[in-house]
Amino acid sequence: MQAFRALAEARGICIAASASIYSGSKASEFDKIIDTLENTRTAHVVVCFCEGITVTKLLKATRRKGKVGKYLVIGSDGWANRKEVVRGVEEEAIGAISIKPHTEHYHDFDSYYFGLSPENNTRNPWFRDFWQERFNCLLPSSETESTDPPLSSFYLDSPKNCTGDESLEDGYNQDTKMSFVVNAIYTVAYGLHNLQQRICGVGTVGLCPEMQPIDGRELLEALFNVSYFSMSGDHIKFDQNGDPPGKYDIYNFQRSSDGRSFDYVTVGAWEDGLLSMNDSIMMWNNGSDFITRSFCSEPCPPHHAKNIRDSVECCWACVPCKDNEYMLNEYTCEACGQGWWPNPQLGGCYEIEAEYMKWHEVQAIAAMCFSCVGILLTVFVTVTFIRHNDTALVKASSRENSYILLAGIYLCFLVTFPFIAKPSTEVCYFRRIGLGLSFCICYAGLVVRTNRMARILAGSKKKILTRKPRFLGSTAQVVMTFGVISFEIGIIVATLVLERPAAVLDYPDLRRVRLICNTTTFGFAAPLGYDALLISLCTLYAFKTRNLPENFNEAKYIAFTMYTTCIVWLAFIPLYFGSDLKEIVVCFAVTLSATVTLGCLFFPKTYIILLKPERNRRSSMTTSNLVRMHVGSFNESAPCRSNSSSNGTLDGCNEKLLGGDRNAVGVRGNRKKNNSPLTGSSQREKSREKNREKSPGIFSALRRRKRPNNTKHMKAVQRDRLLSKRKQPLYRYGNSTNVTPSPNSKPRPWRKGIAAWRRHWRRD
Numbered sequence: 001m002q003a004f005r006a007l008a009e010a011r012g013i014c015i016a017a018s019a020s021i022y023s024g025s026k027a028s029e030f031d032k033i034i035d036t037l038e039n040t041r042t043a044h045v046v047v048c049f050c051e052g053i054t055v056t057k058l059l060k061a062t063r064r065k066g067k068v069g070k071y072l073v074i075g076s077d078g079w080a081n082r083k084e085v086v087r088g089v090e091e092e093a094i095g096a097i098s099i100k101p102h103t104e105h106y107h108d109f110d111s112y113y114f115g116l117s118p119e120n121n122t123r124n125p126w127f128r129d130f131w132q133e134r135f136n137c138l139l140p141s142s143e144t145e146s147t148d149p150p151l152s153s154f155y156l157d158s159p160k161n162c163t164g165d166e167s168l169e170d171g172y173n174q175d176t177k178m179s180f181v182v183n184a185i186y187t188v189a190y191g192l193h194n195l196q197q198r199i200c201g202v203g204t205v206g207l208c209p210e211m212q213p214i215d216g217r218e219l220l221e222a223l224f225n226v227s228y229f230s231m232s233g234d235h236i237k238f239d240q241n242g243d244p245p246g247k248y249d250i251y252n253f254q255r256s257s258d259g260r261s262f263d264y265v266t267v268g269a270w271e272d273g274l275l276s277m278n279d280s281i282m283m284w285n286n287g288s289d290f291i292t293r294s295f296c297s298e299p300c301p302p303h304h305a306k307n308i309r310d311s312v313e314c315c316w317a318c319v320p321c322k323d324n325e326y327m328l329n330e331y332t333c334e335a336c337g338q339g340w341w342p343n344p345q346l347g348g349c350y351e352i353e354a355e356y357m358k359w360h361e362v363q364a365i366a367a368m369c370f371s372c373v374g375i376l377l378t379v380f381v382t383v384t385f386i387r388h389n390d391t392a393l394v395k396a397s398s399r400e401n402s403y404i405l406l407a408g409i410y411l412c413f414l415v416t417f418p419f420i421a422k423p424s425t426e427v428c429y430f431r432r433i434g435l436g437l438s439f440c441i442c443y444a445g446l447v448v449r450t451n452r453m454a455r456i457l458a459g460s461k462k463k464i465l466t467r468k469p470r471f472l473g474s475t476a477q478v479v480m481t482f483g484v485i486s487f488e489i490g491i492i493v494a495t496l497v498l499e500r501p502a503a504v505l506d507y508p509d510l511r512r513v514r515l516i517c518n519t520t521t522f523g524f525a526a527p528l529g530y531d532a533l534l535i536s537l538c539t540l541y542a543f544k545t546r547n548l549p550e551n552f553n554e555a556k557y558i559a560f561t562m563y564t565t566c567i568v569w570l571a572f573i574p575l576y577f578g579s580d581l582k583e584i585v586v587c588f589a590v591t592l593s594a595t596v597t598l599g600c601l602f603f604p605k606t607y608i609i610l611l612k613p614e615r616n617r618r619s620s621m622t623t624s625n626l627v628r629m630h631v632g633s634f635n636e637s638a639p640c641r642s643n644s645s646s647n648g649t650l651d652g653c654n655e656k657l658l659g660g661d662r663n664a665v666g667v668r669g670n671r672k673k674n675n676s677p678l679t680g681s682s683q684r685e686k687s688r689e690k691n692r693e694k695s696p697g698i699f700s701a702l703r704r705r706k707r708p709n710n711t712k713h714m715k716a717v718q719r720d721r722l723l724s725k726r727k728q729p730l731y732r733y734g735n736s737t738n739v740t741p742s743p744n745s746k747p748r749p750w751r752k753g754i755a756a757w758r759r760h761w762r763r764d
Contacts, residue, residue: 001049014296014314016040023054030061037071044285045294047074052085059089068092069286072294077101080176081251081264090262093253095285095292102247102269103179104232114168137162183230183244191223198222247271254283303346305333321346324510339505339513354505354515357420357583364420367587371416374595378410381602388609393616397605400478401445405601408441412594419583428501428517433492435586436527440488442597443534448481450541450558484534492527499523508580535569538562561600565593 005015017036021029037043048055055075062068073096079085080100086093118139121127128139138159175181195218200208227237238244250268255261268277284292296315300306305327306316321333326342326349328334336342336349343350357364385402388394394402415438418430452472470476499520506514542559572589579585608615 004047004049009313012313016043016296016314021050021054023051023057025057027057027061027064030057031064033058034061034065034067038067040296042296043294044071044292045074046071048079049076051078052082055079055085056087056089059086059092062092063089069094072096072285072292074098077248083264086253086262090253090255094255094262094287095283096253097267098251098253098264099248099270100176100251101180102249102271103176104230104234105174106178106182106231108231109178109182110172110174114172116168131166132159132162134168135162135166136160137166179230179232183236186228186230187223187226187236190226190228191219194225195219195222245272250277252282255287300330303327306331338507341511352511352513354513356422356515359420363581363584367416367420367584367591370588370591370595371413374413374591374598375410378406378413378594378598381598381606382406382410384606384609385602388616391609391616393605393608398449398474398477400474401449401481402602404478404481405442405445405597408438408443408445409594409598411438411441412590414438415590416587419587423503423515423517425502428503428519429496431517432496432501432519432523432527435590436488436492436531437485438590439528439531439593440485440534442594443531443538444481444484444488446538446558446562446597447484447534447541448477450538450545452477453545454541488527488530491530495523495526514580532569535562535565539566557600557604561597564596564600568593568596 001018001020005018008015017040019033019036021033037046046058048058050058055073055078059073062071068091073093075085075096075098077098077100079098081098086096116127118128118131132139136159139162195214196204196207196211199210199218224238224240224242227235230236234247236244248270249266250270251264252267253262254265256263265281265283267279267282268275270276279291282291284290297306297309297317300316300318303321304318305321307319308331309315309317319333321327322335324341325333325335327346339352340349341352342348359365359368382403385394385399385406389399411434415431415434418427418434421427455472499518499522502518503515504518506516508514538558539562542562545559568589572585575585576582576589
């Protein structure tokens, strides 16, 4: 039993309960065996290593307990196919399986056995006793036999004298182990023969002196080396343990088809470690055609591991494996590595295909179409501006600045393609460089342009402009633009040095793998943070200059462009950080910003150039009469002119005032001449003083005392400039021109006194 337990555990077969009992035990002891089996309700197979009488009593116990047909009994070779074992318990034994060593029926032995009699088998001293017991009779005493009665006579029931007509054929059934007896005799004979031939030599008859006495170890070795074919044709040999090849017949006890008889049916065999079974002819316990199931725990479904309970390998709890785990064995779930996933059979892991934007996807096609349309429109506008490069409208639009802005817009549309391409080291470099640089080129030009307009507007609000605004020429604007762009290039280079671009795998969850560029928040935010600063400055300047009229109405378009850009990028930030399609979000945000800039700043001008050429003239770009944009000459002999500069501003206009000794300082609009020696602003100051005198108050005197006398100051400046003999430059927001002073102007002898007065006034 211990050997069976060890072999069963080695093959994963568990024993729910085990018990030992004697063949002569009482019926109550067998009932306890059935009660023990009932403790494990899912166990339905009983293996019995016992004699036939023990099997019979066990089957009778199942009848008493009402468990007929519940258990499938498997018996050892002690049961074999003996009918007396199941006599009276046929119903309880249906479906039982038993085994018997495979034997052959030796007919030659039957002929020899049937020919034996007490008269011709005198060499066997026990044959007479066997004969008397076999036929329950007494043989007459022979001369050689003693006068005492034979021992067999004491075991006979009412013996009678043998008649001589008895036959061994009556009730004969050859013993099932007869072949083993015959093979054993042949094995000893072959062993002795081989030993005698090896020690005494071939051809020696009888035992030689060297074999006397026989060495048992040599005889055992000779027996182990015996190899021959038996009378039934089986190859007889022995292994290192002295065991011959095992060969068993497997029987199934069945009810006949008519239900009236029972018999053993051969359903399989086991020979030399190979099992063969014919399940189609099997009859299971209680006559069922379904295989009997005996288990402690149900088999686990797929993707579930067995968690052994109470150290019994057949009793377990089924624990589901995680989604990313495969079955290392039936007891262990093993997690796949990052980027791997279990195969459908759960026998291993396969590598997950990396996700990235494909050229044929709908989002990518839409982004590329949008960008291609933008590129075509940008090329169209650029060609239009180049063909009309010398027209007034193109000049007034700051040609160099416009071409830089168009280059930035063109680069914004091109940025879409690196963001759709499969990530690699080169593609990641293009993404990092193109995104920040394209925006910077666009907004650097706009910042410089709006800053120029804001400075012009700030100068126009001053009552007296004594200093020419600086860096308003086209060359200065280009240098400033490239200066702003160079700072962005420095930021990009620094981020590229600190964080080398490369394509890496990202794992948003266990099931997905994405191929992306290793752009961190710093590498992404640093260049765009500088762009955001430019957008903020540009928006501020656009807001300040939003109300410039007529030829300065470009400020309104710039303001609308910046407002729209701010809205786009405010929406871009949460979409970018909250979406998996970051590449598409970037593409559409960049393309939309570039499209707004192109449409608001260049489409109206292109419309005028191509469809309204009559408006593309210098006369259509005169300065508004609401904004003062120049400082004119102070020479009374200078002609009054009204010319537009290359940026759309007016060069200047000198006006003679009544009195002939004073020139106008640029004031709002084309002022009418009057006979007053004071300017319009001086008259307004004078009227304000009169109004204050009419309504005197406690603080009016203090206010008048602290307020500087602008009228006197303006008169002093006028006198000082009228006394100057050298040429006075004409300040305007373009290339300056010189105006030759009138030949009638003469040096005044009191010039030094006026200059001294001015210095004294400034000190005060």
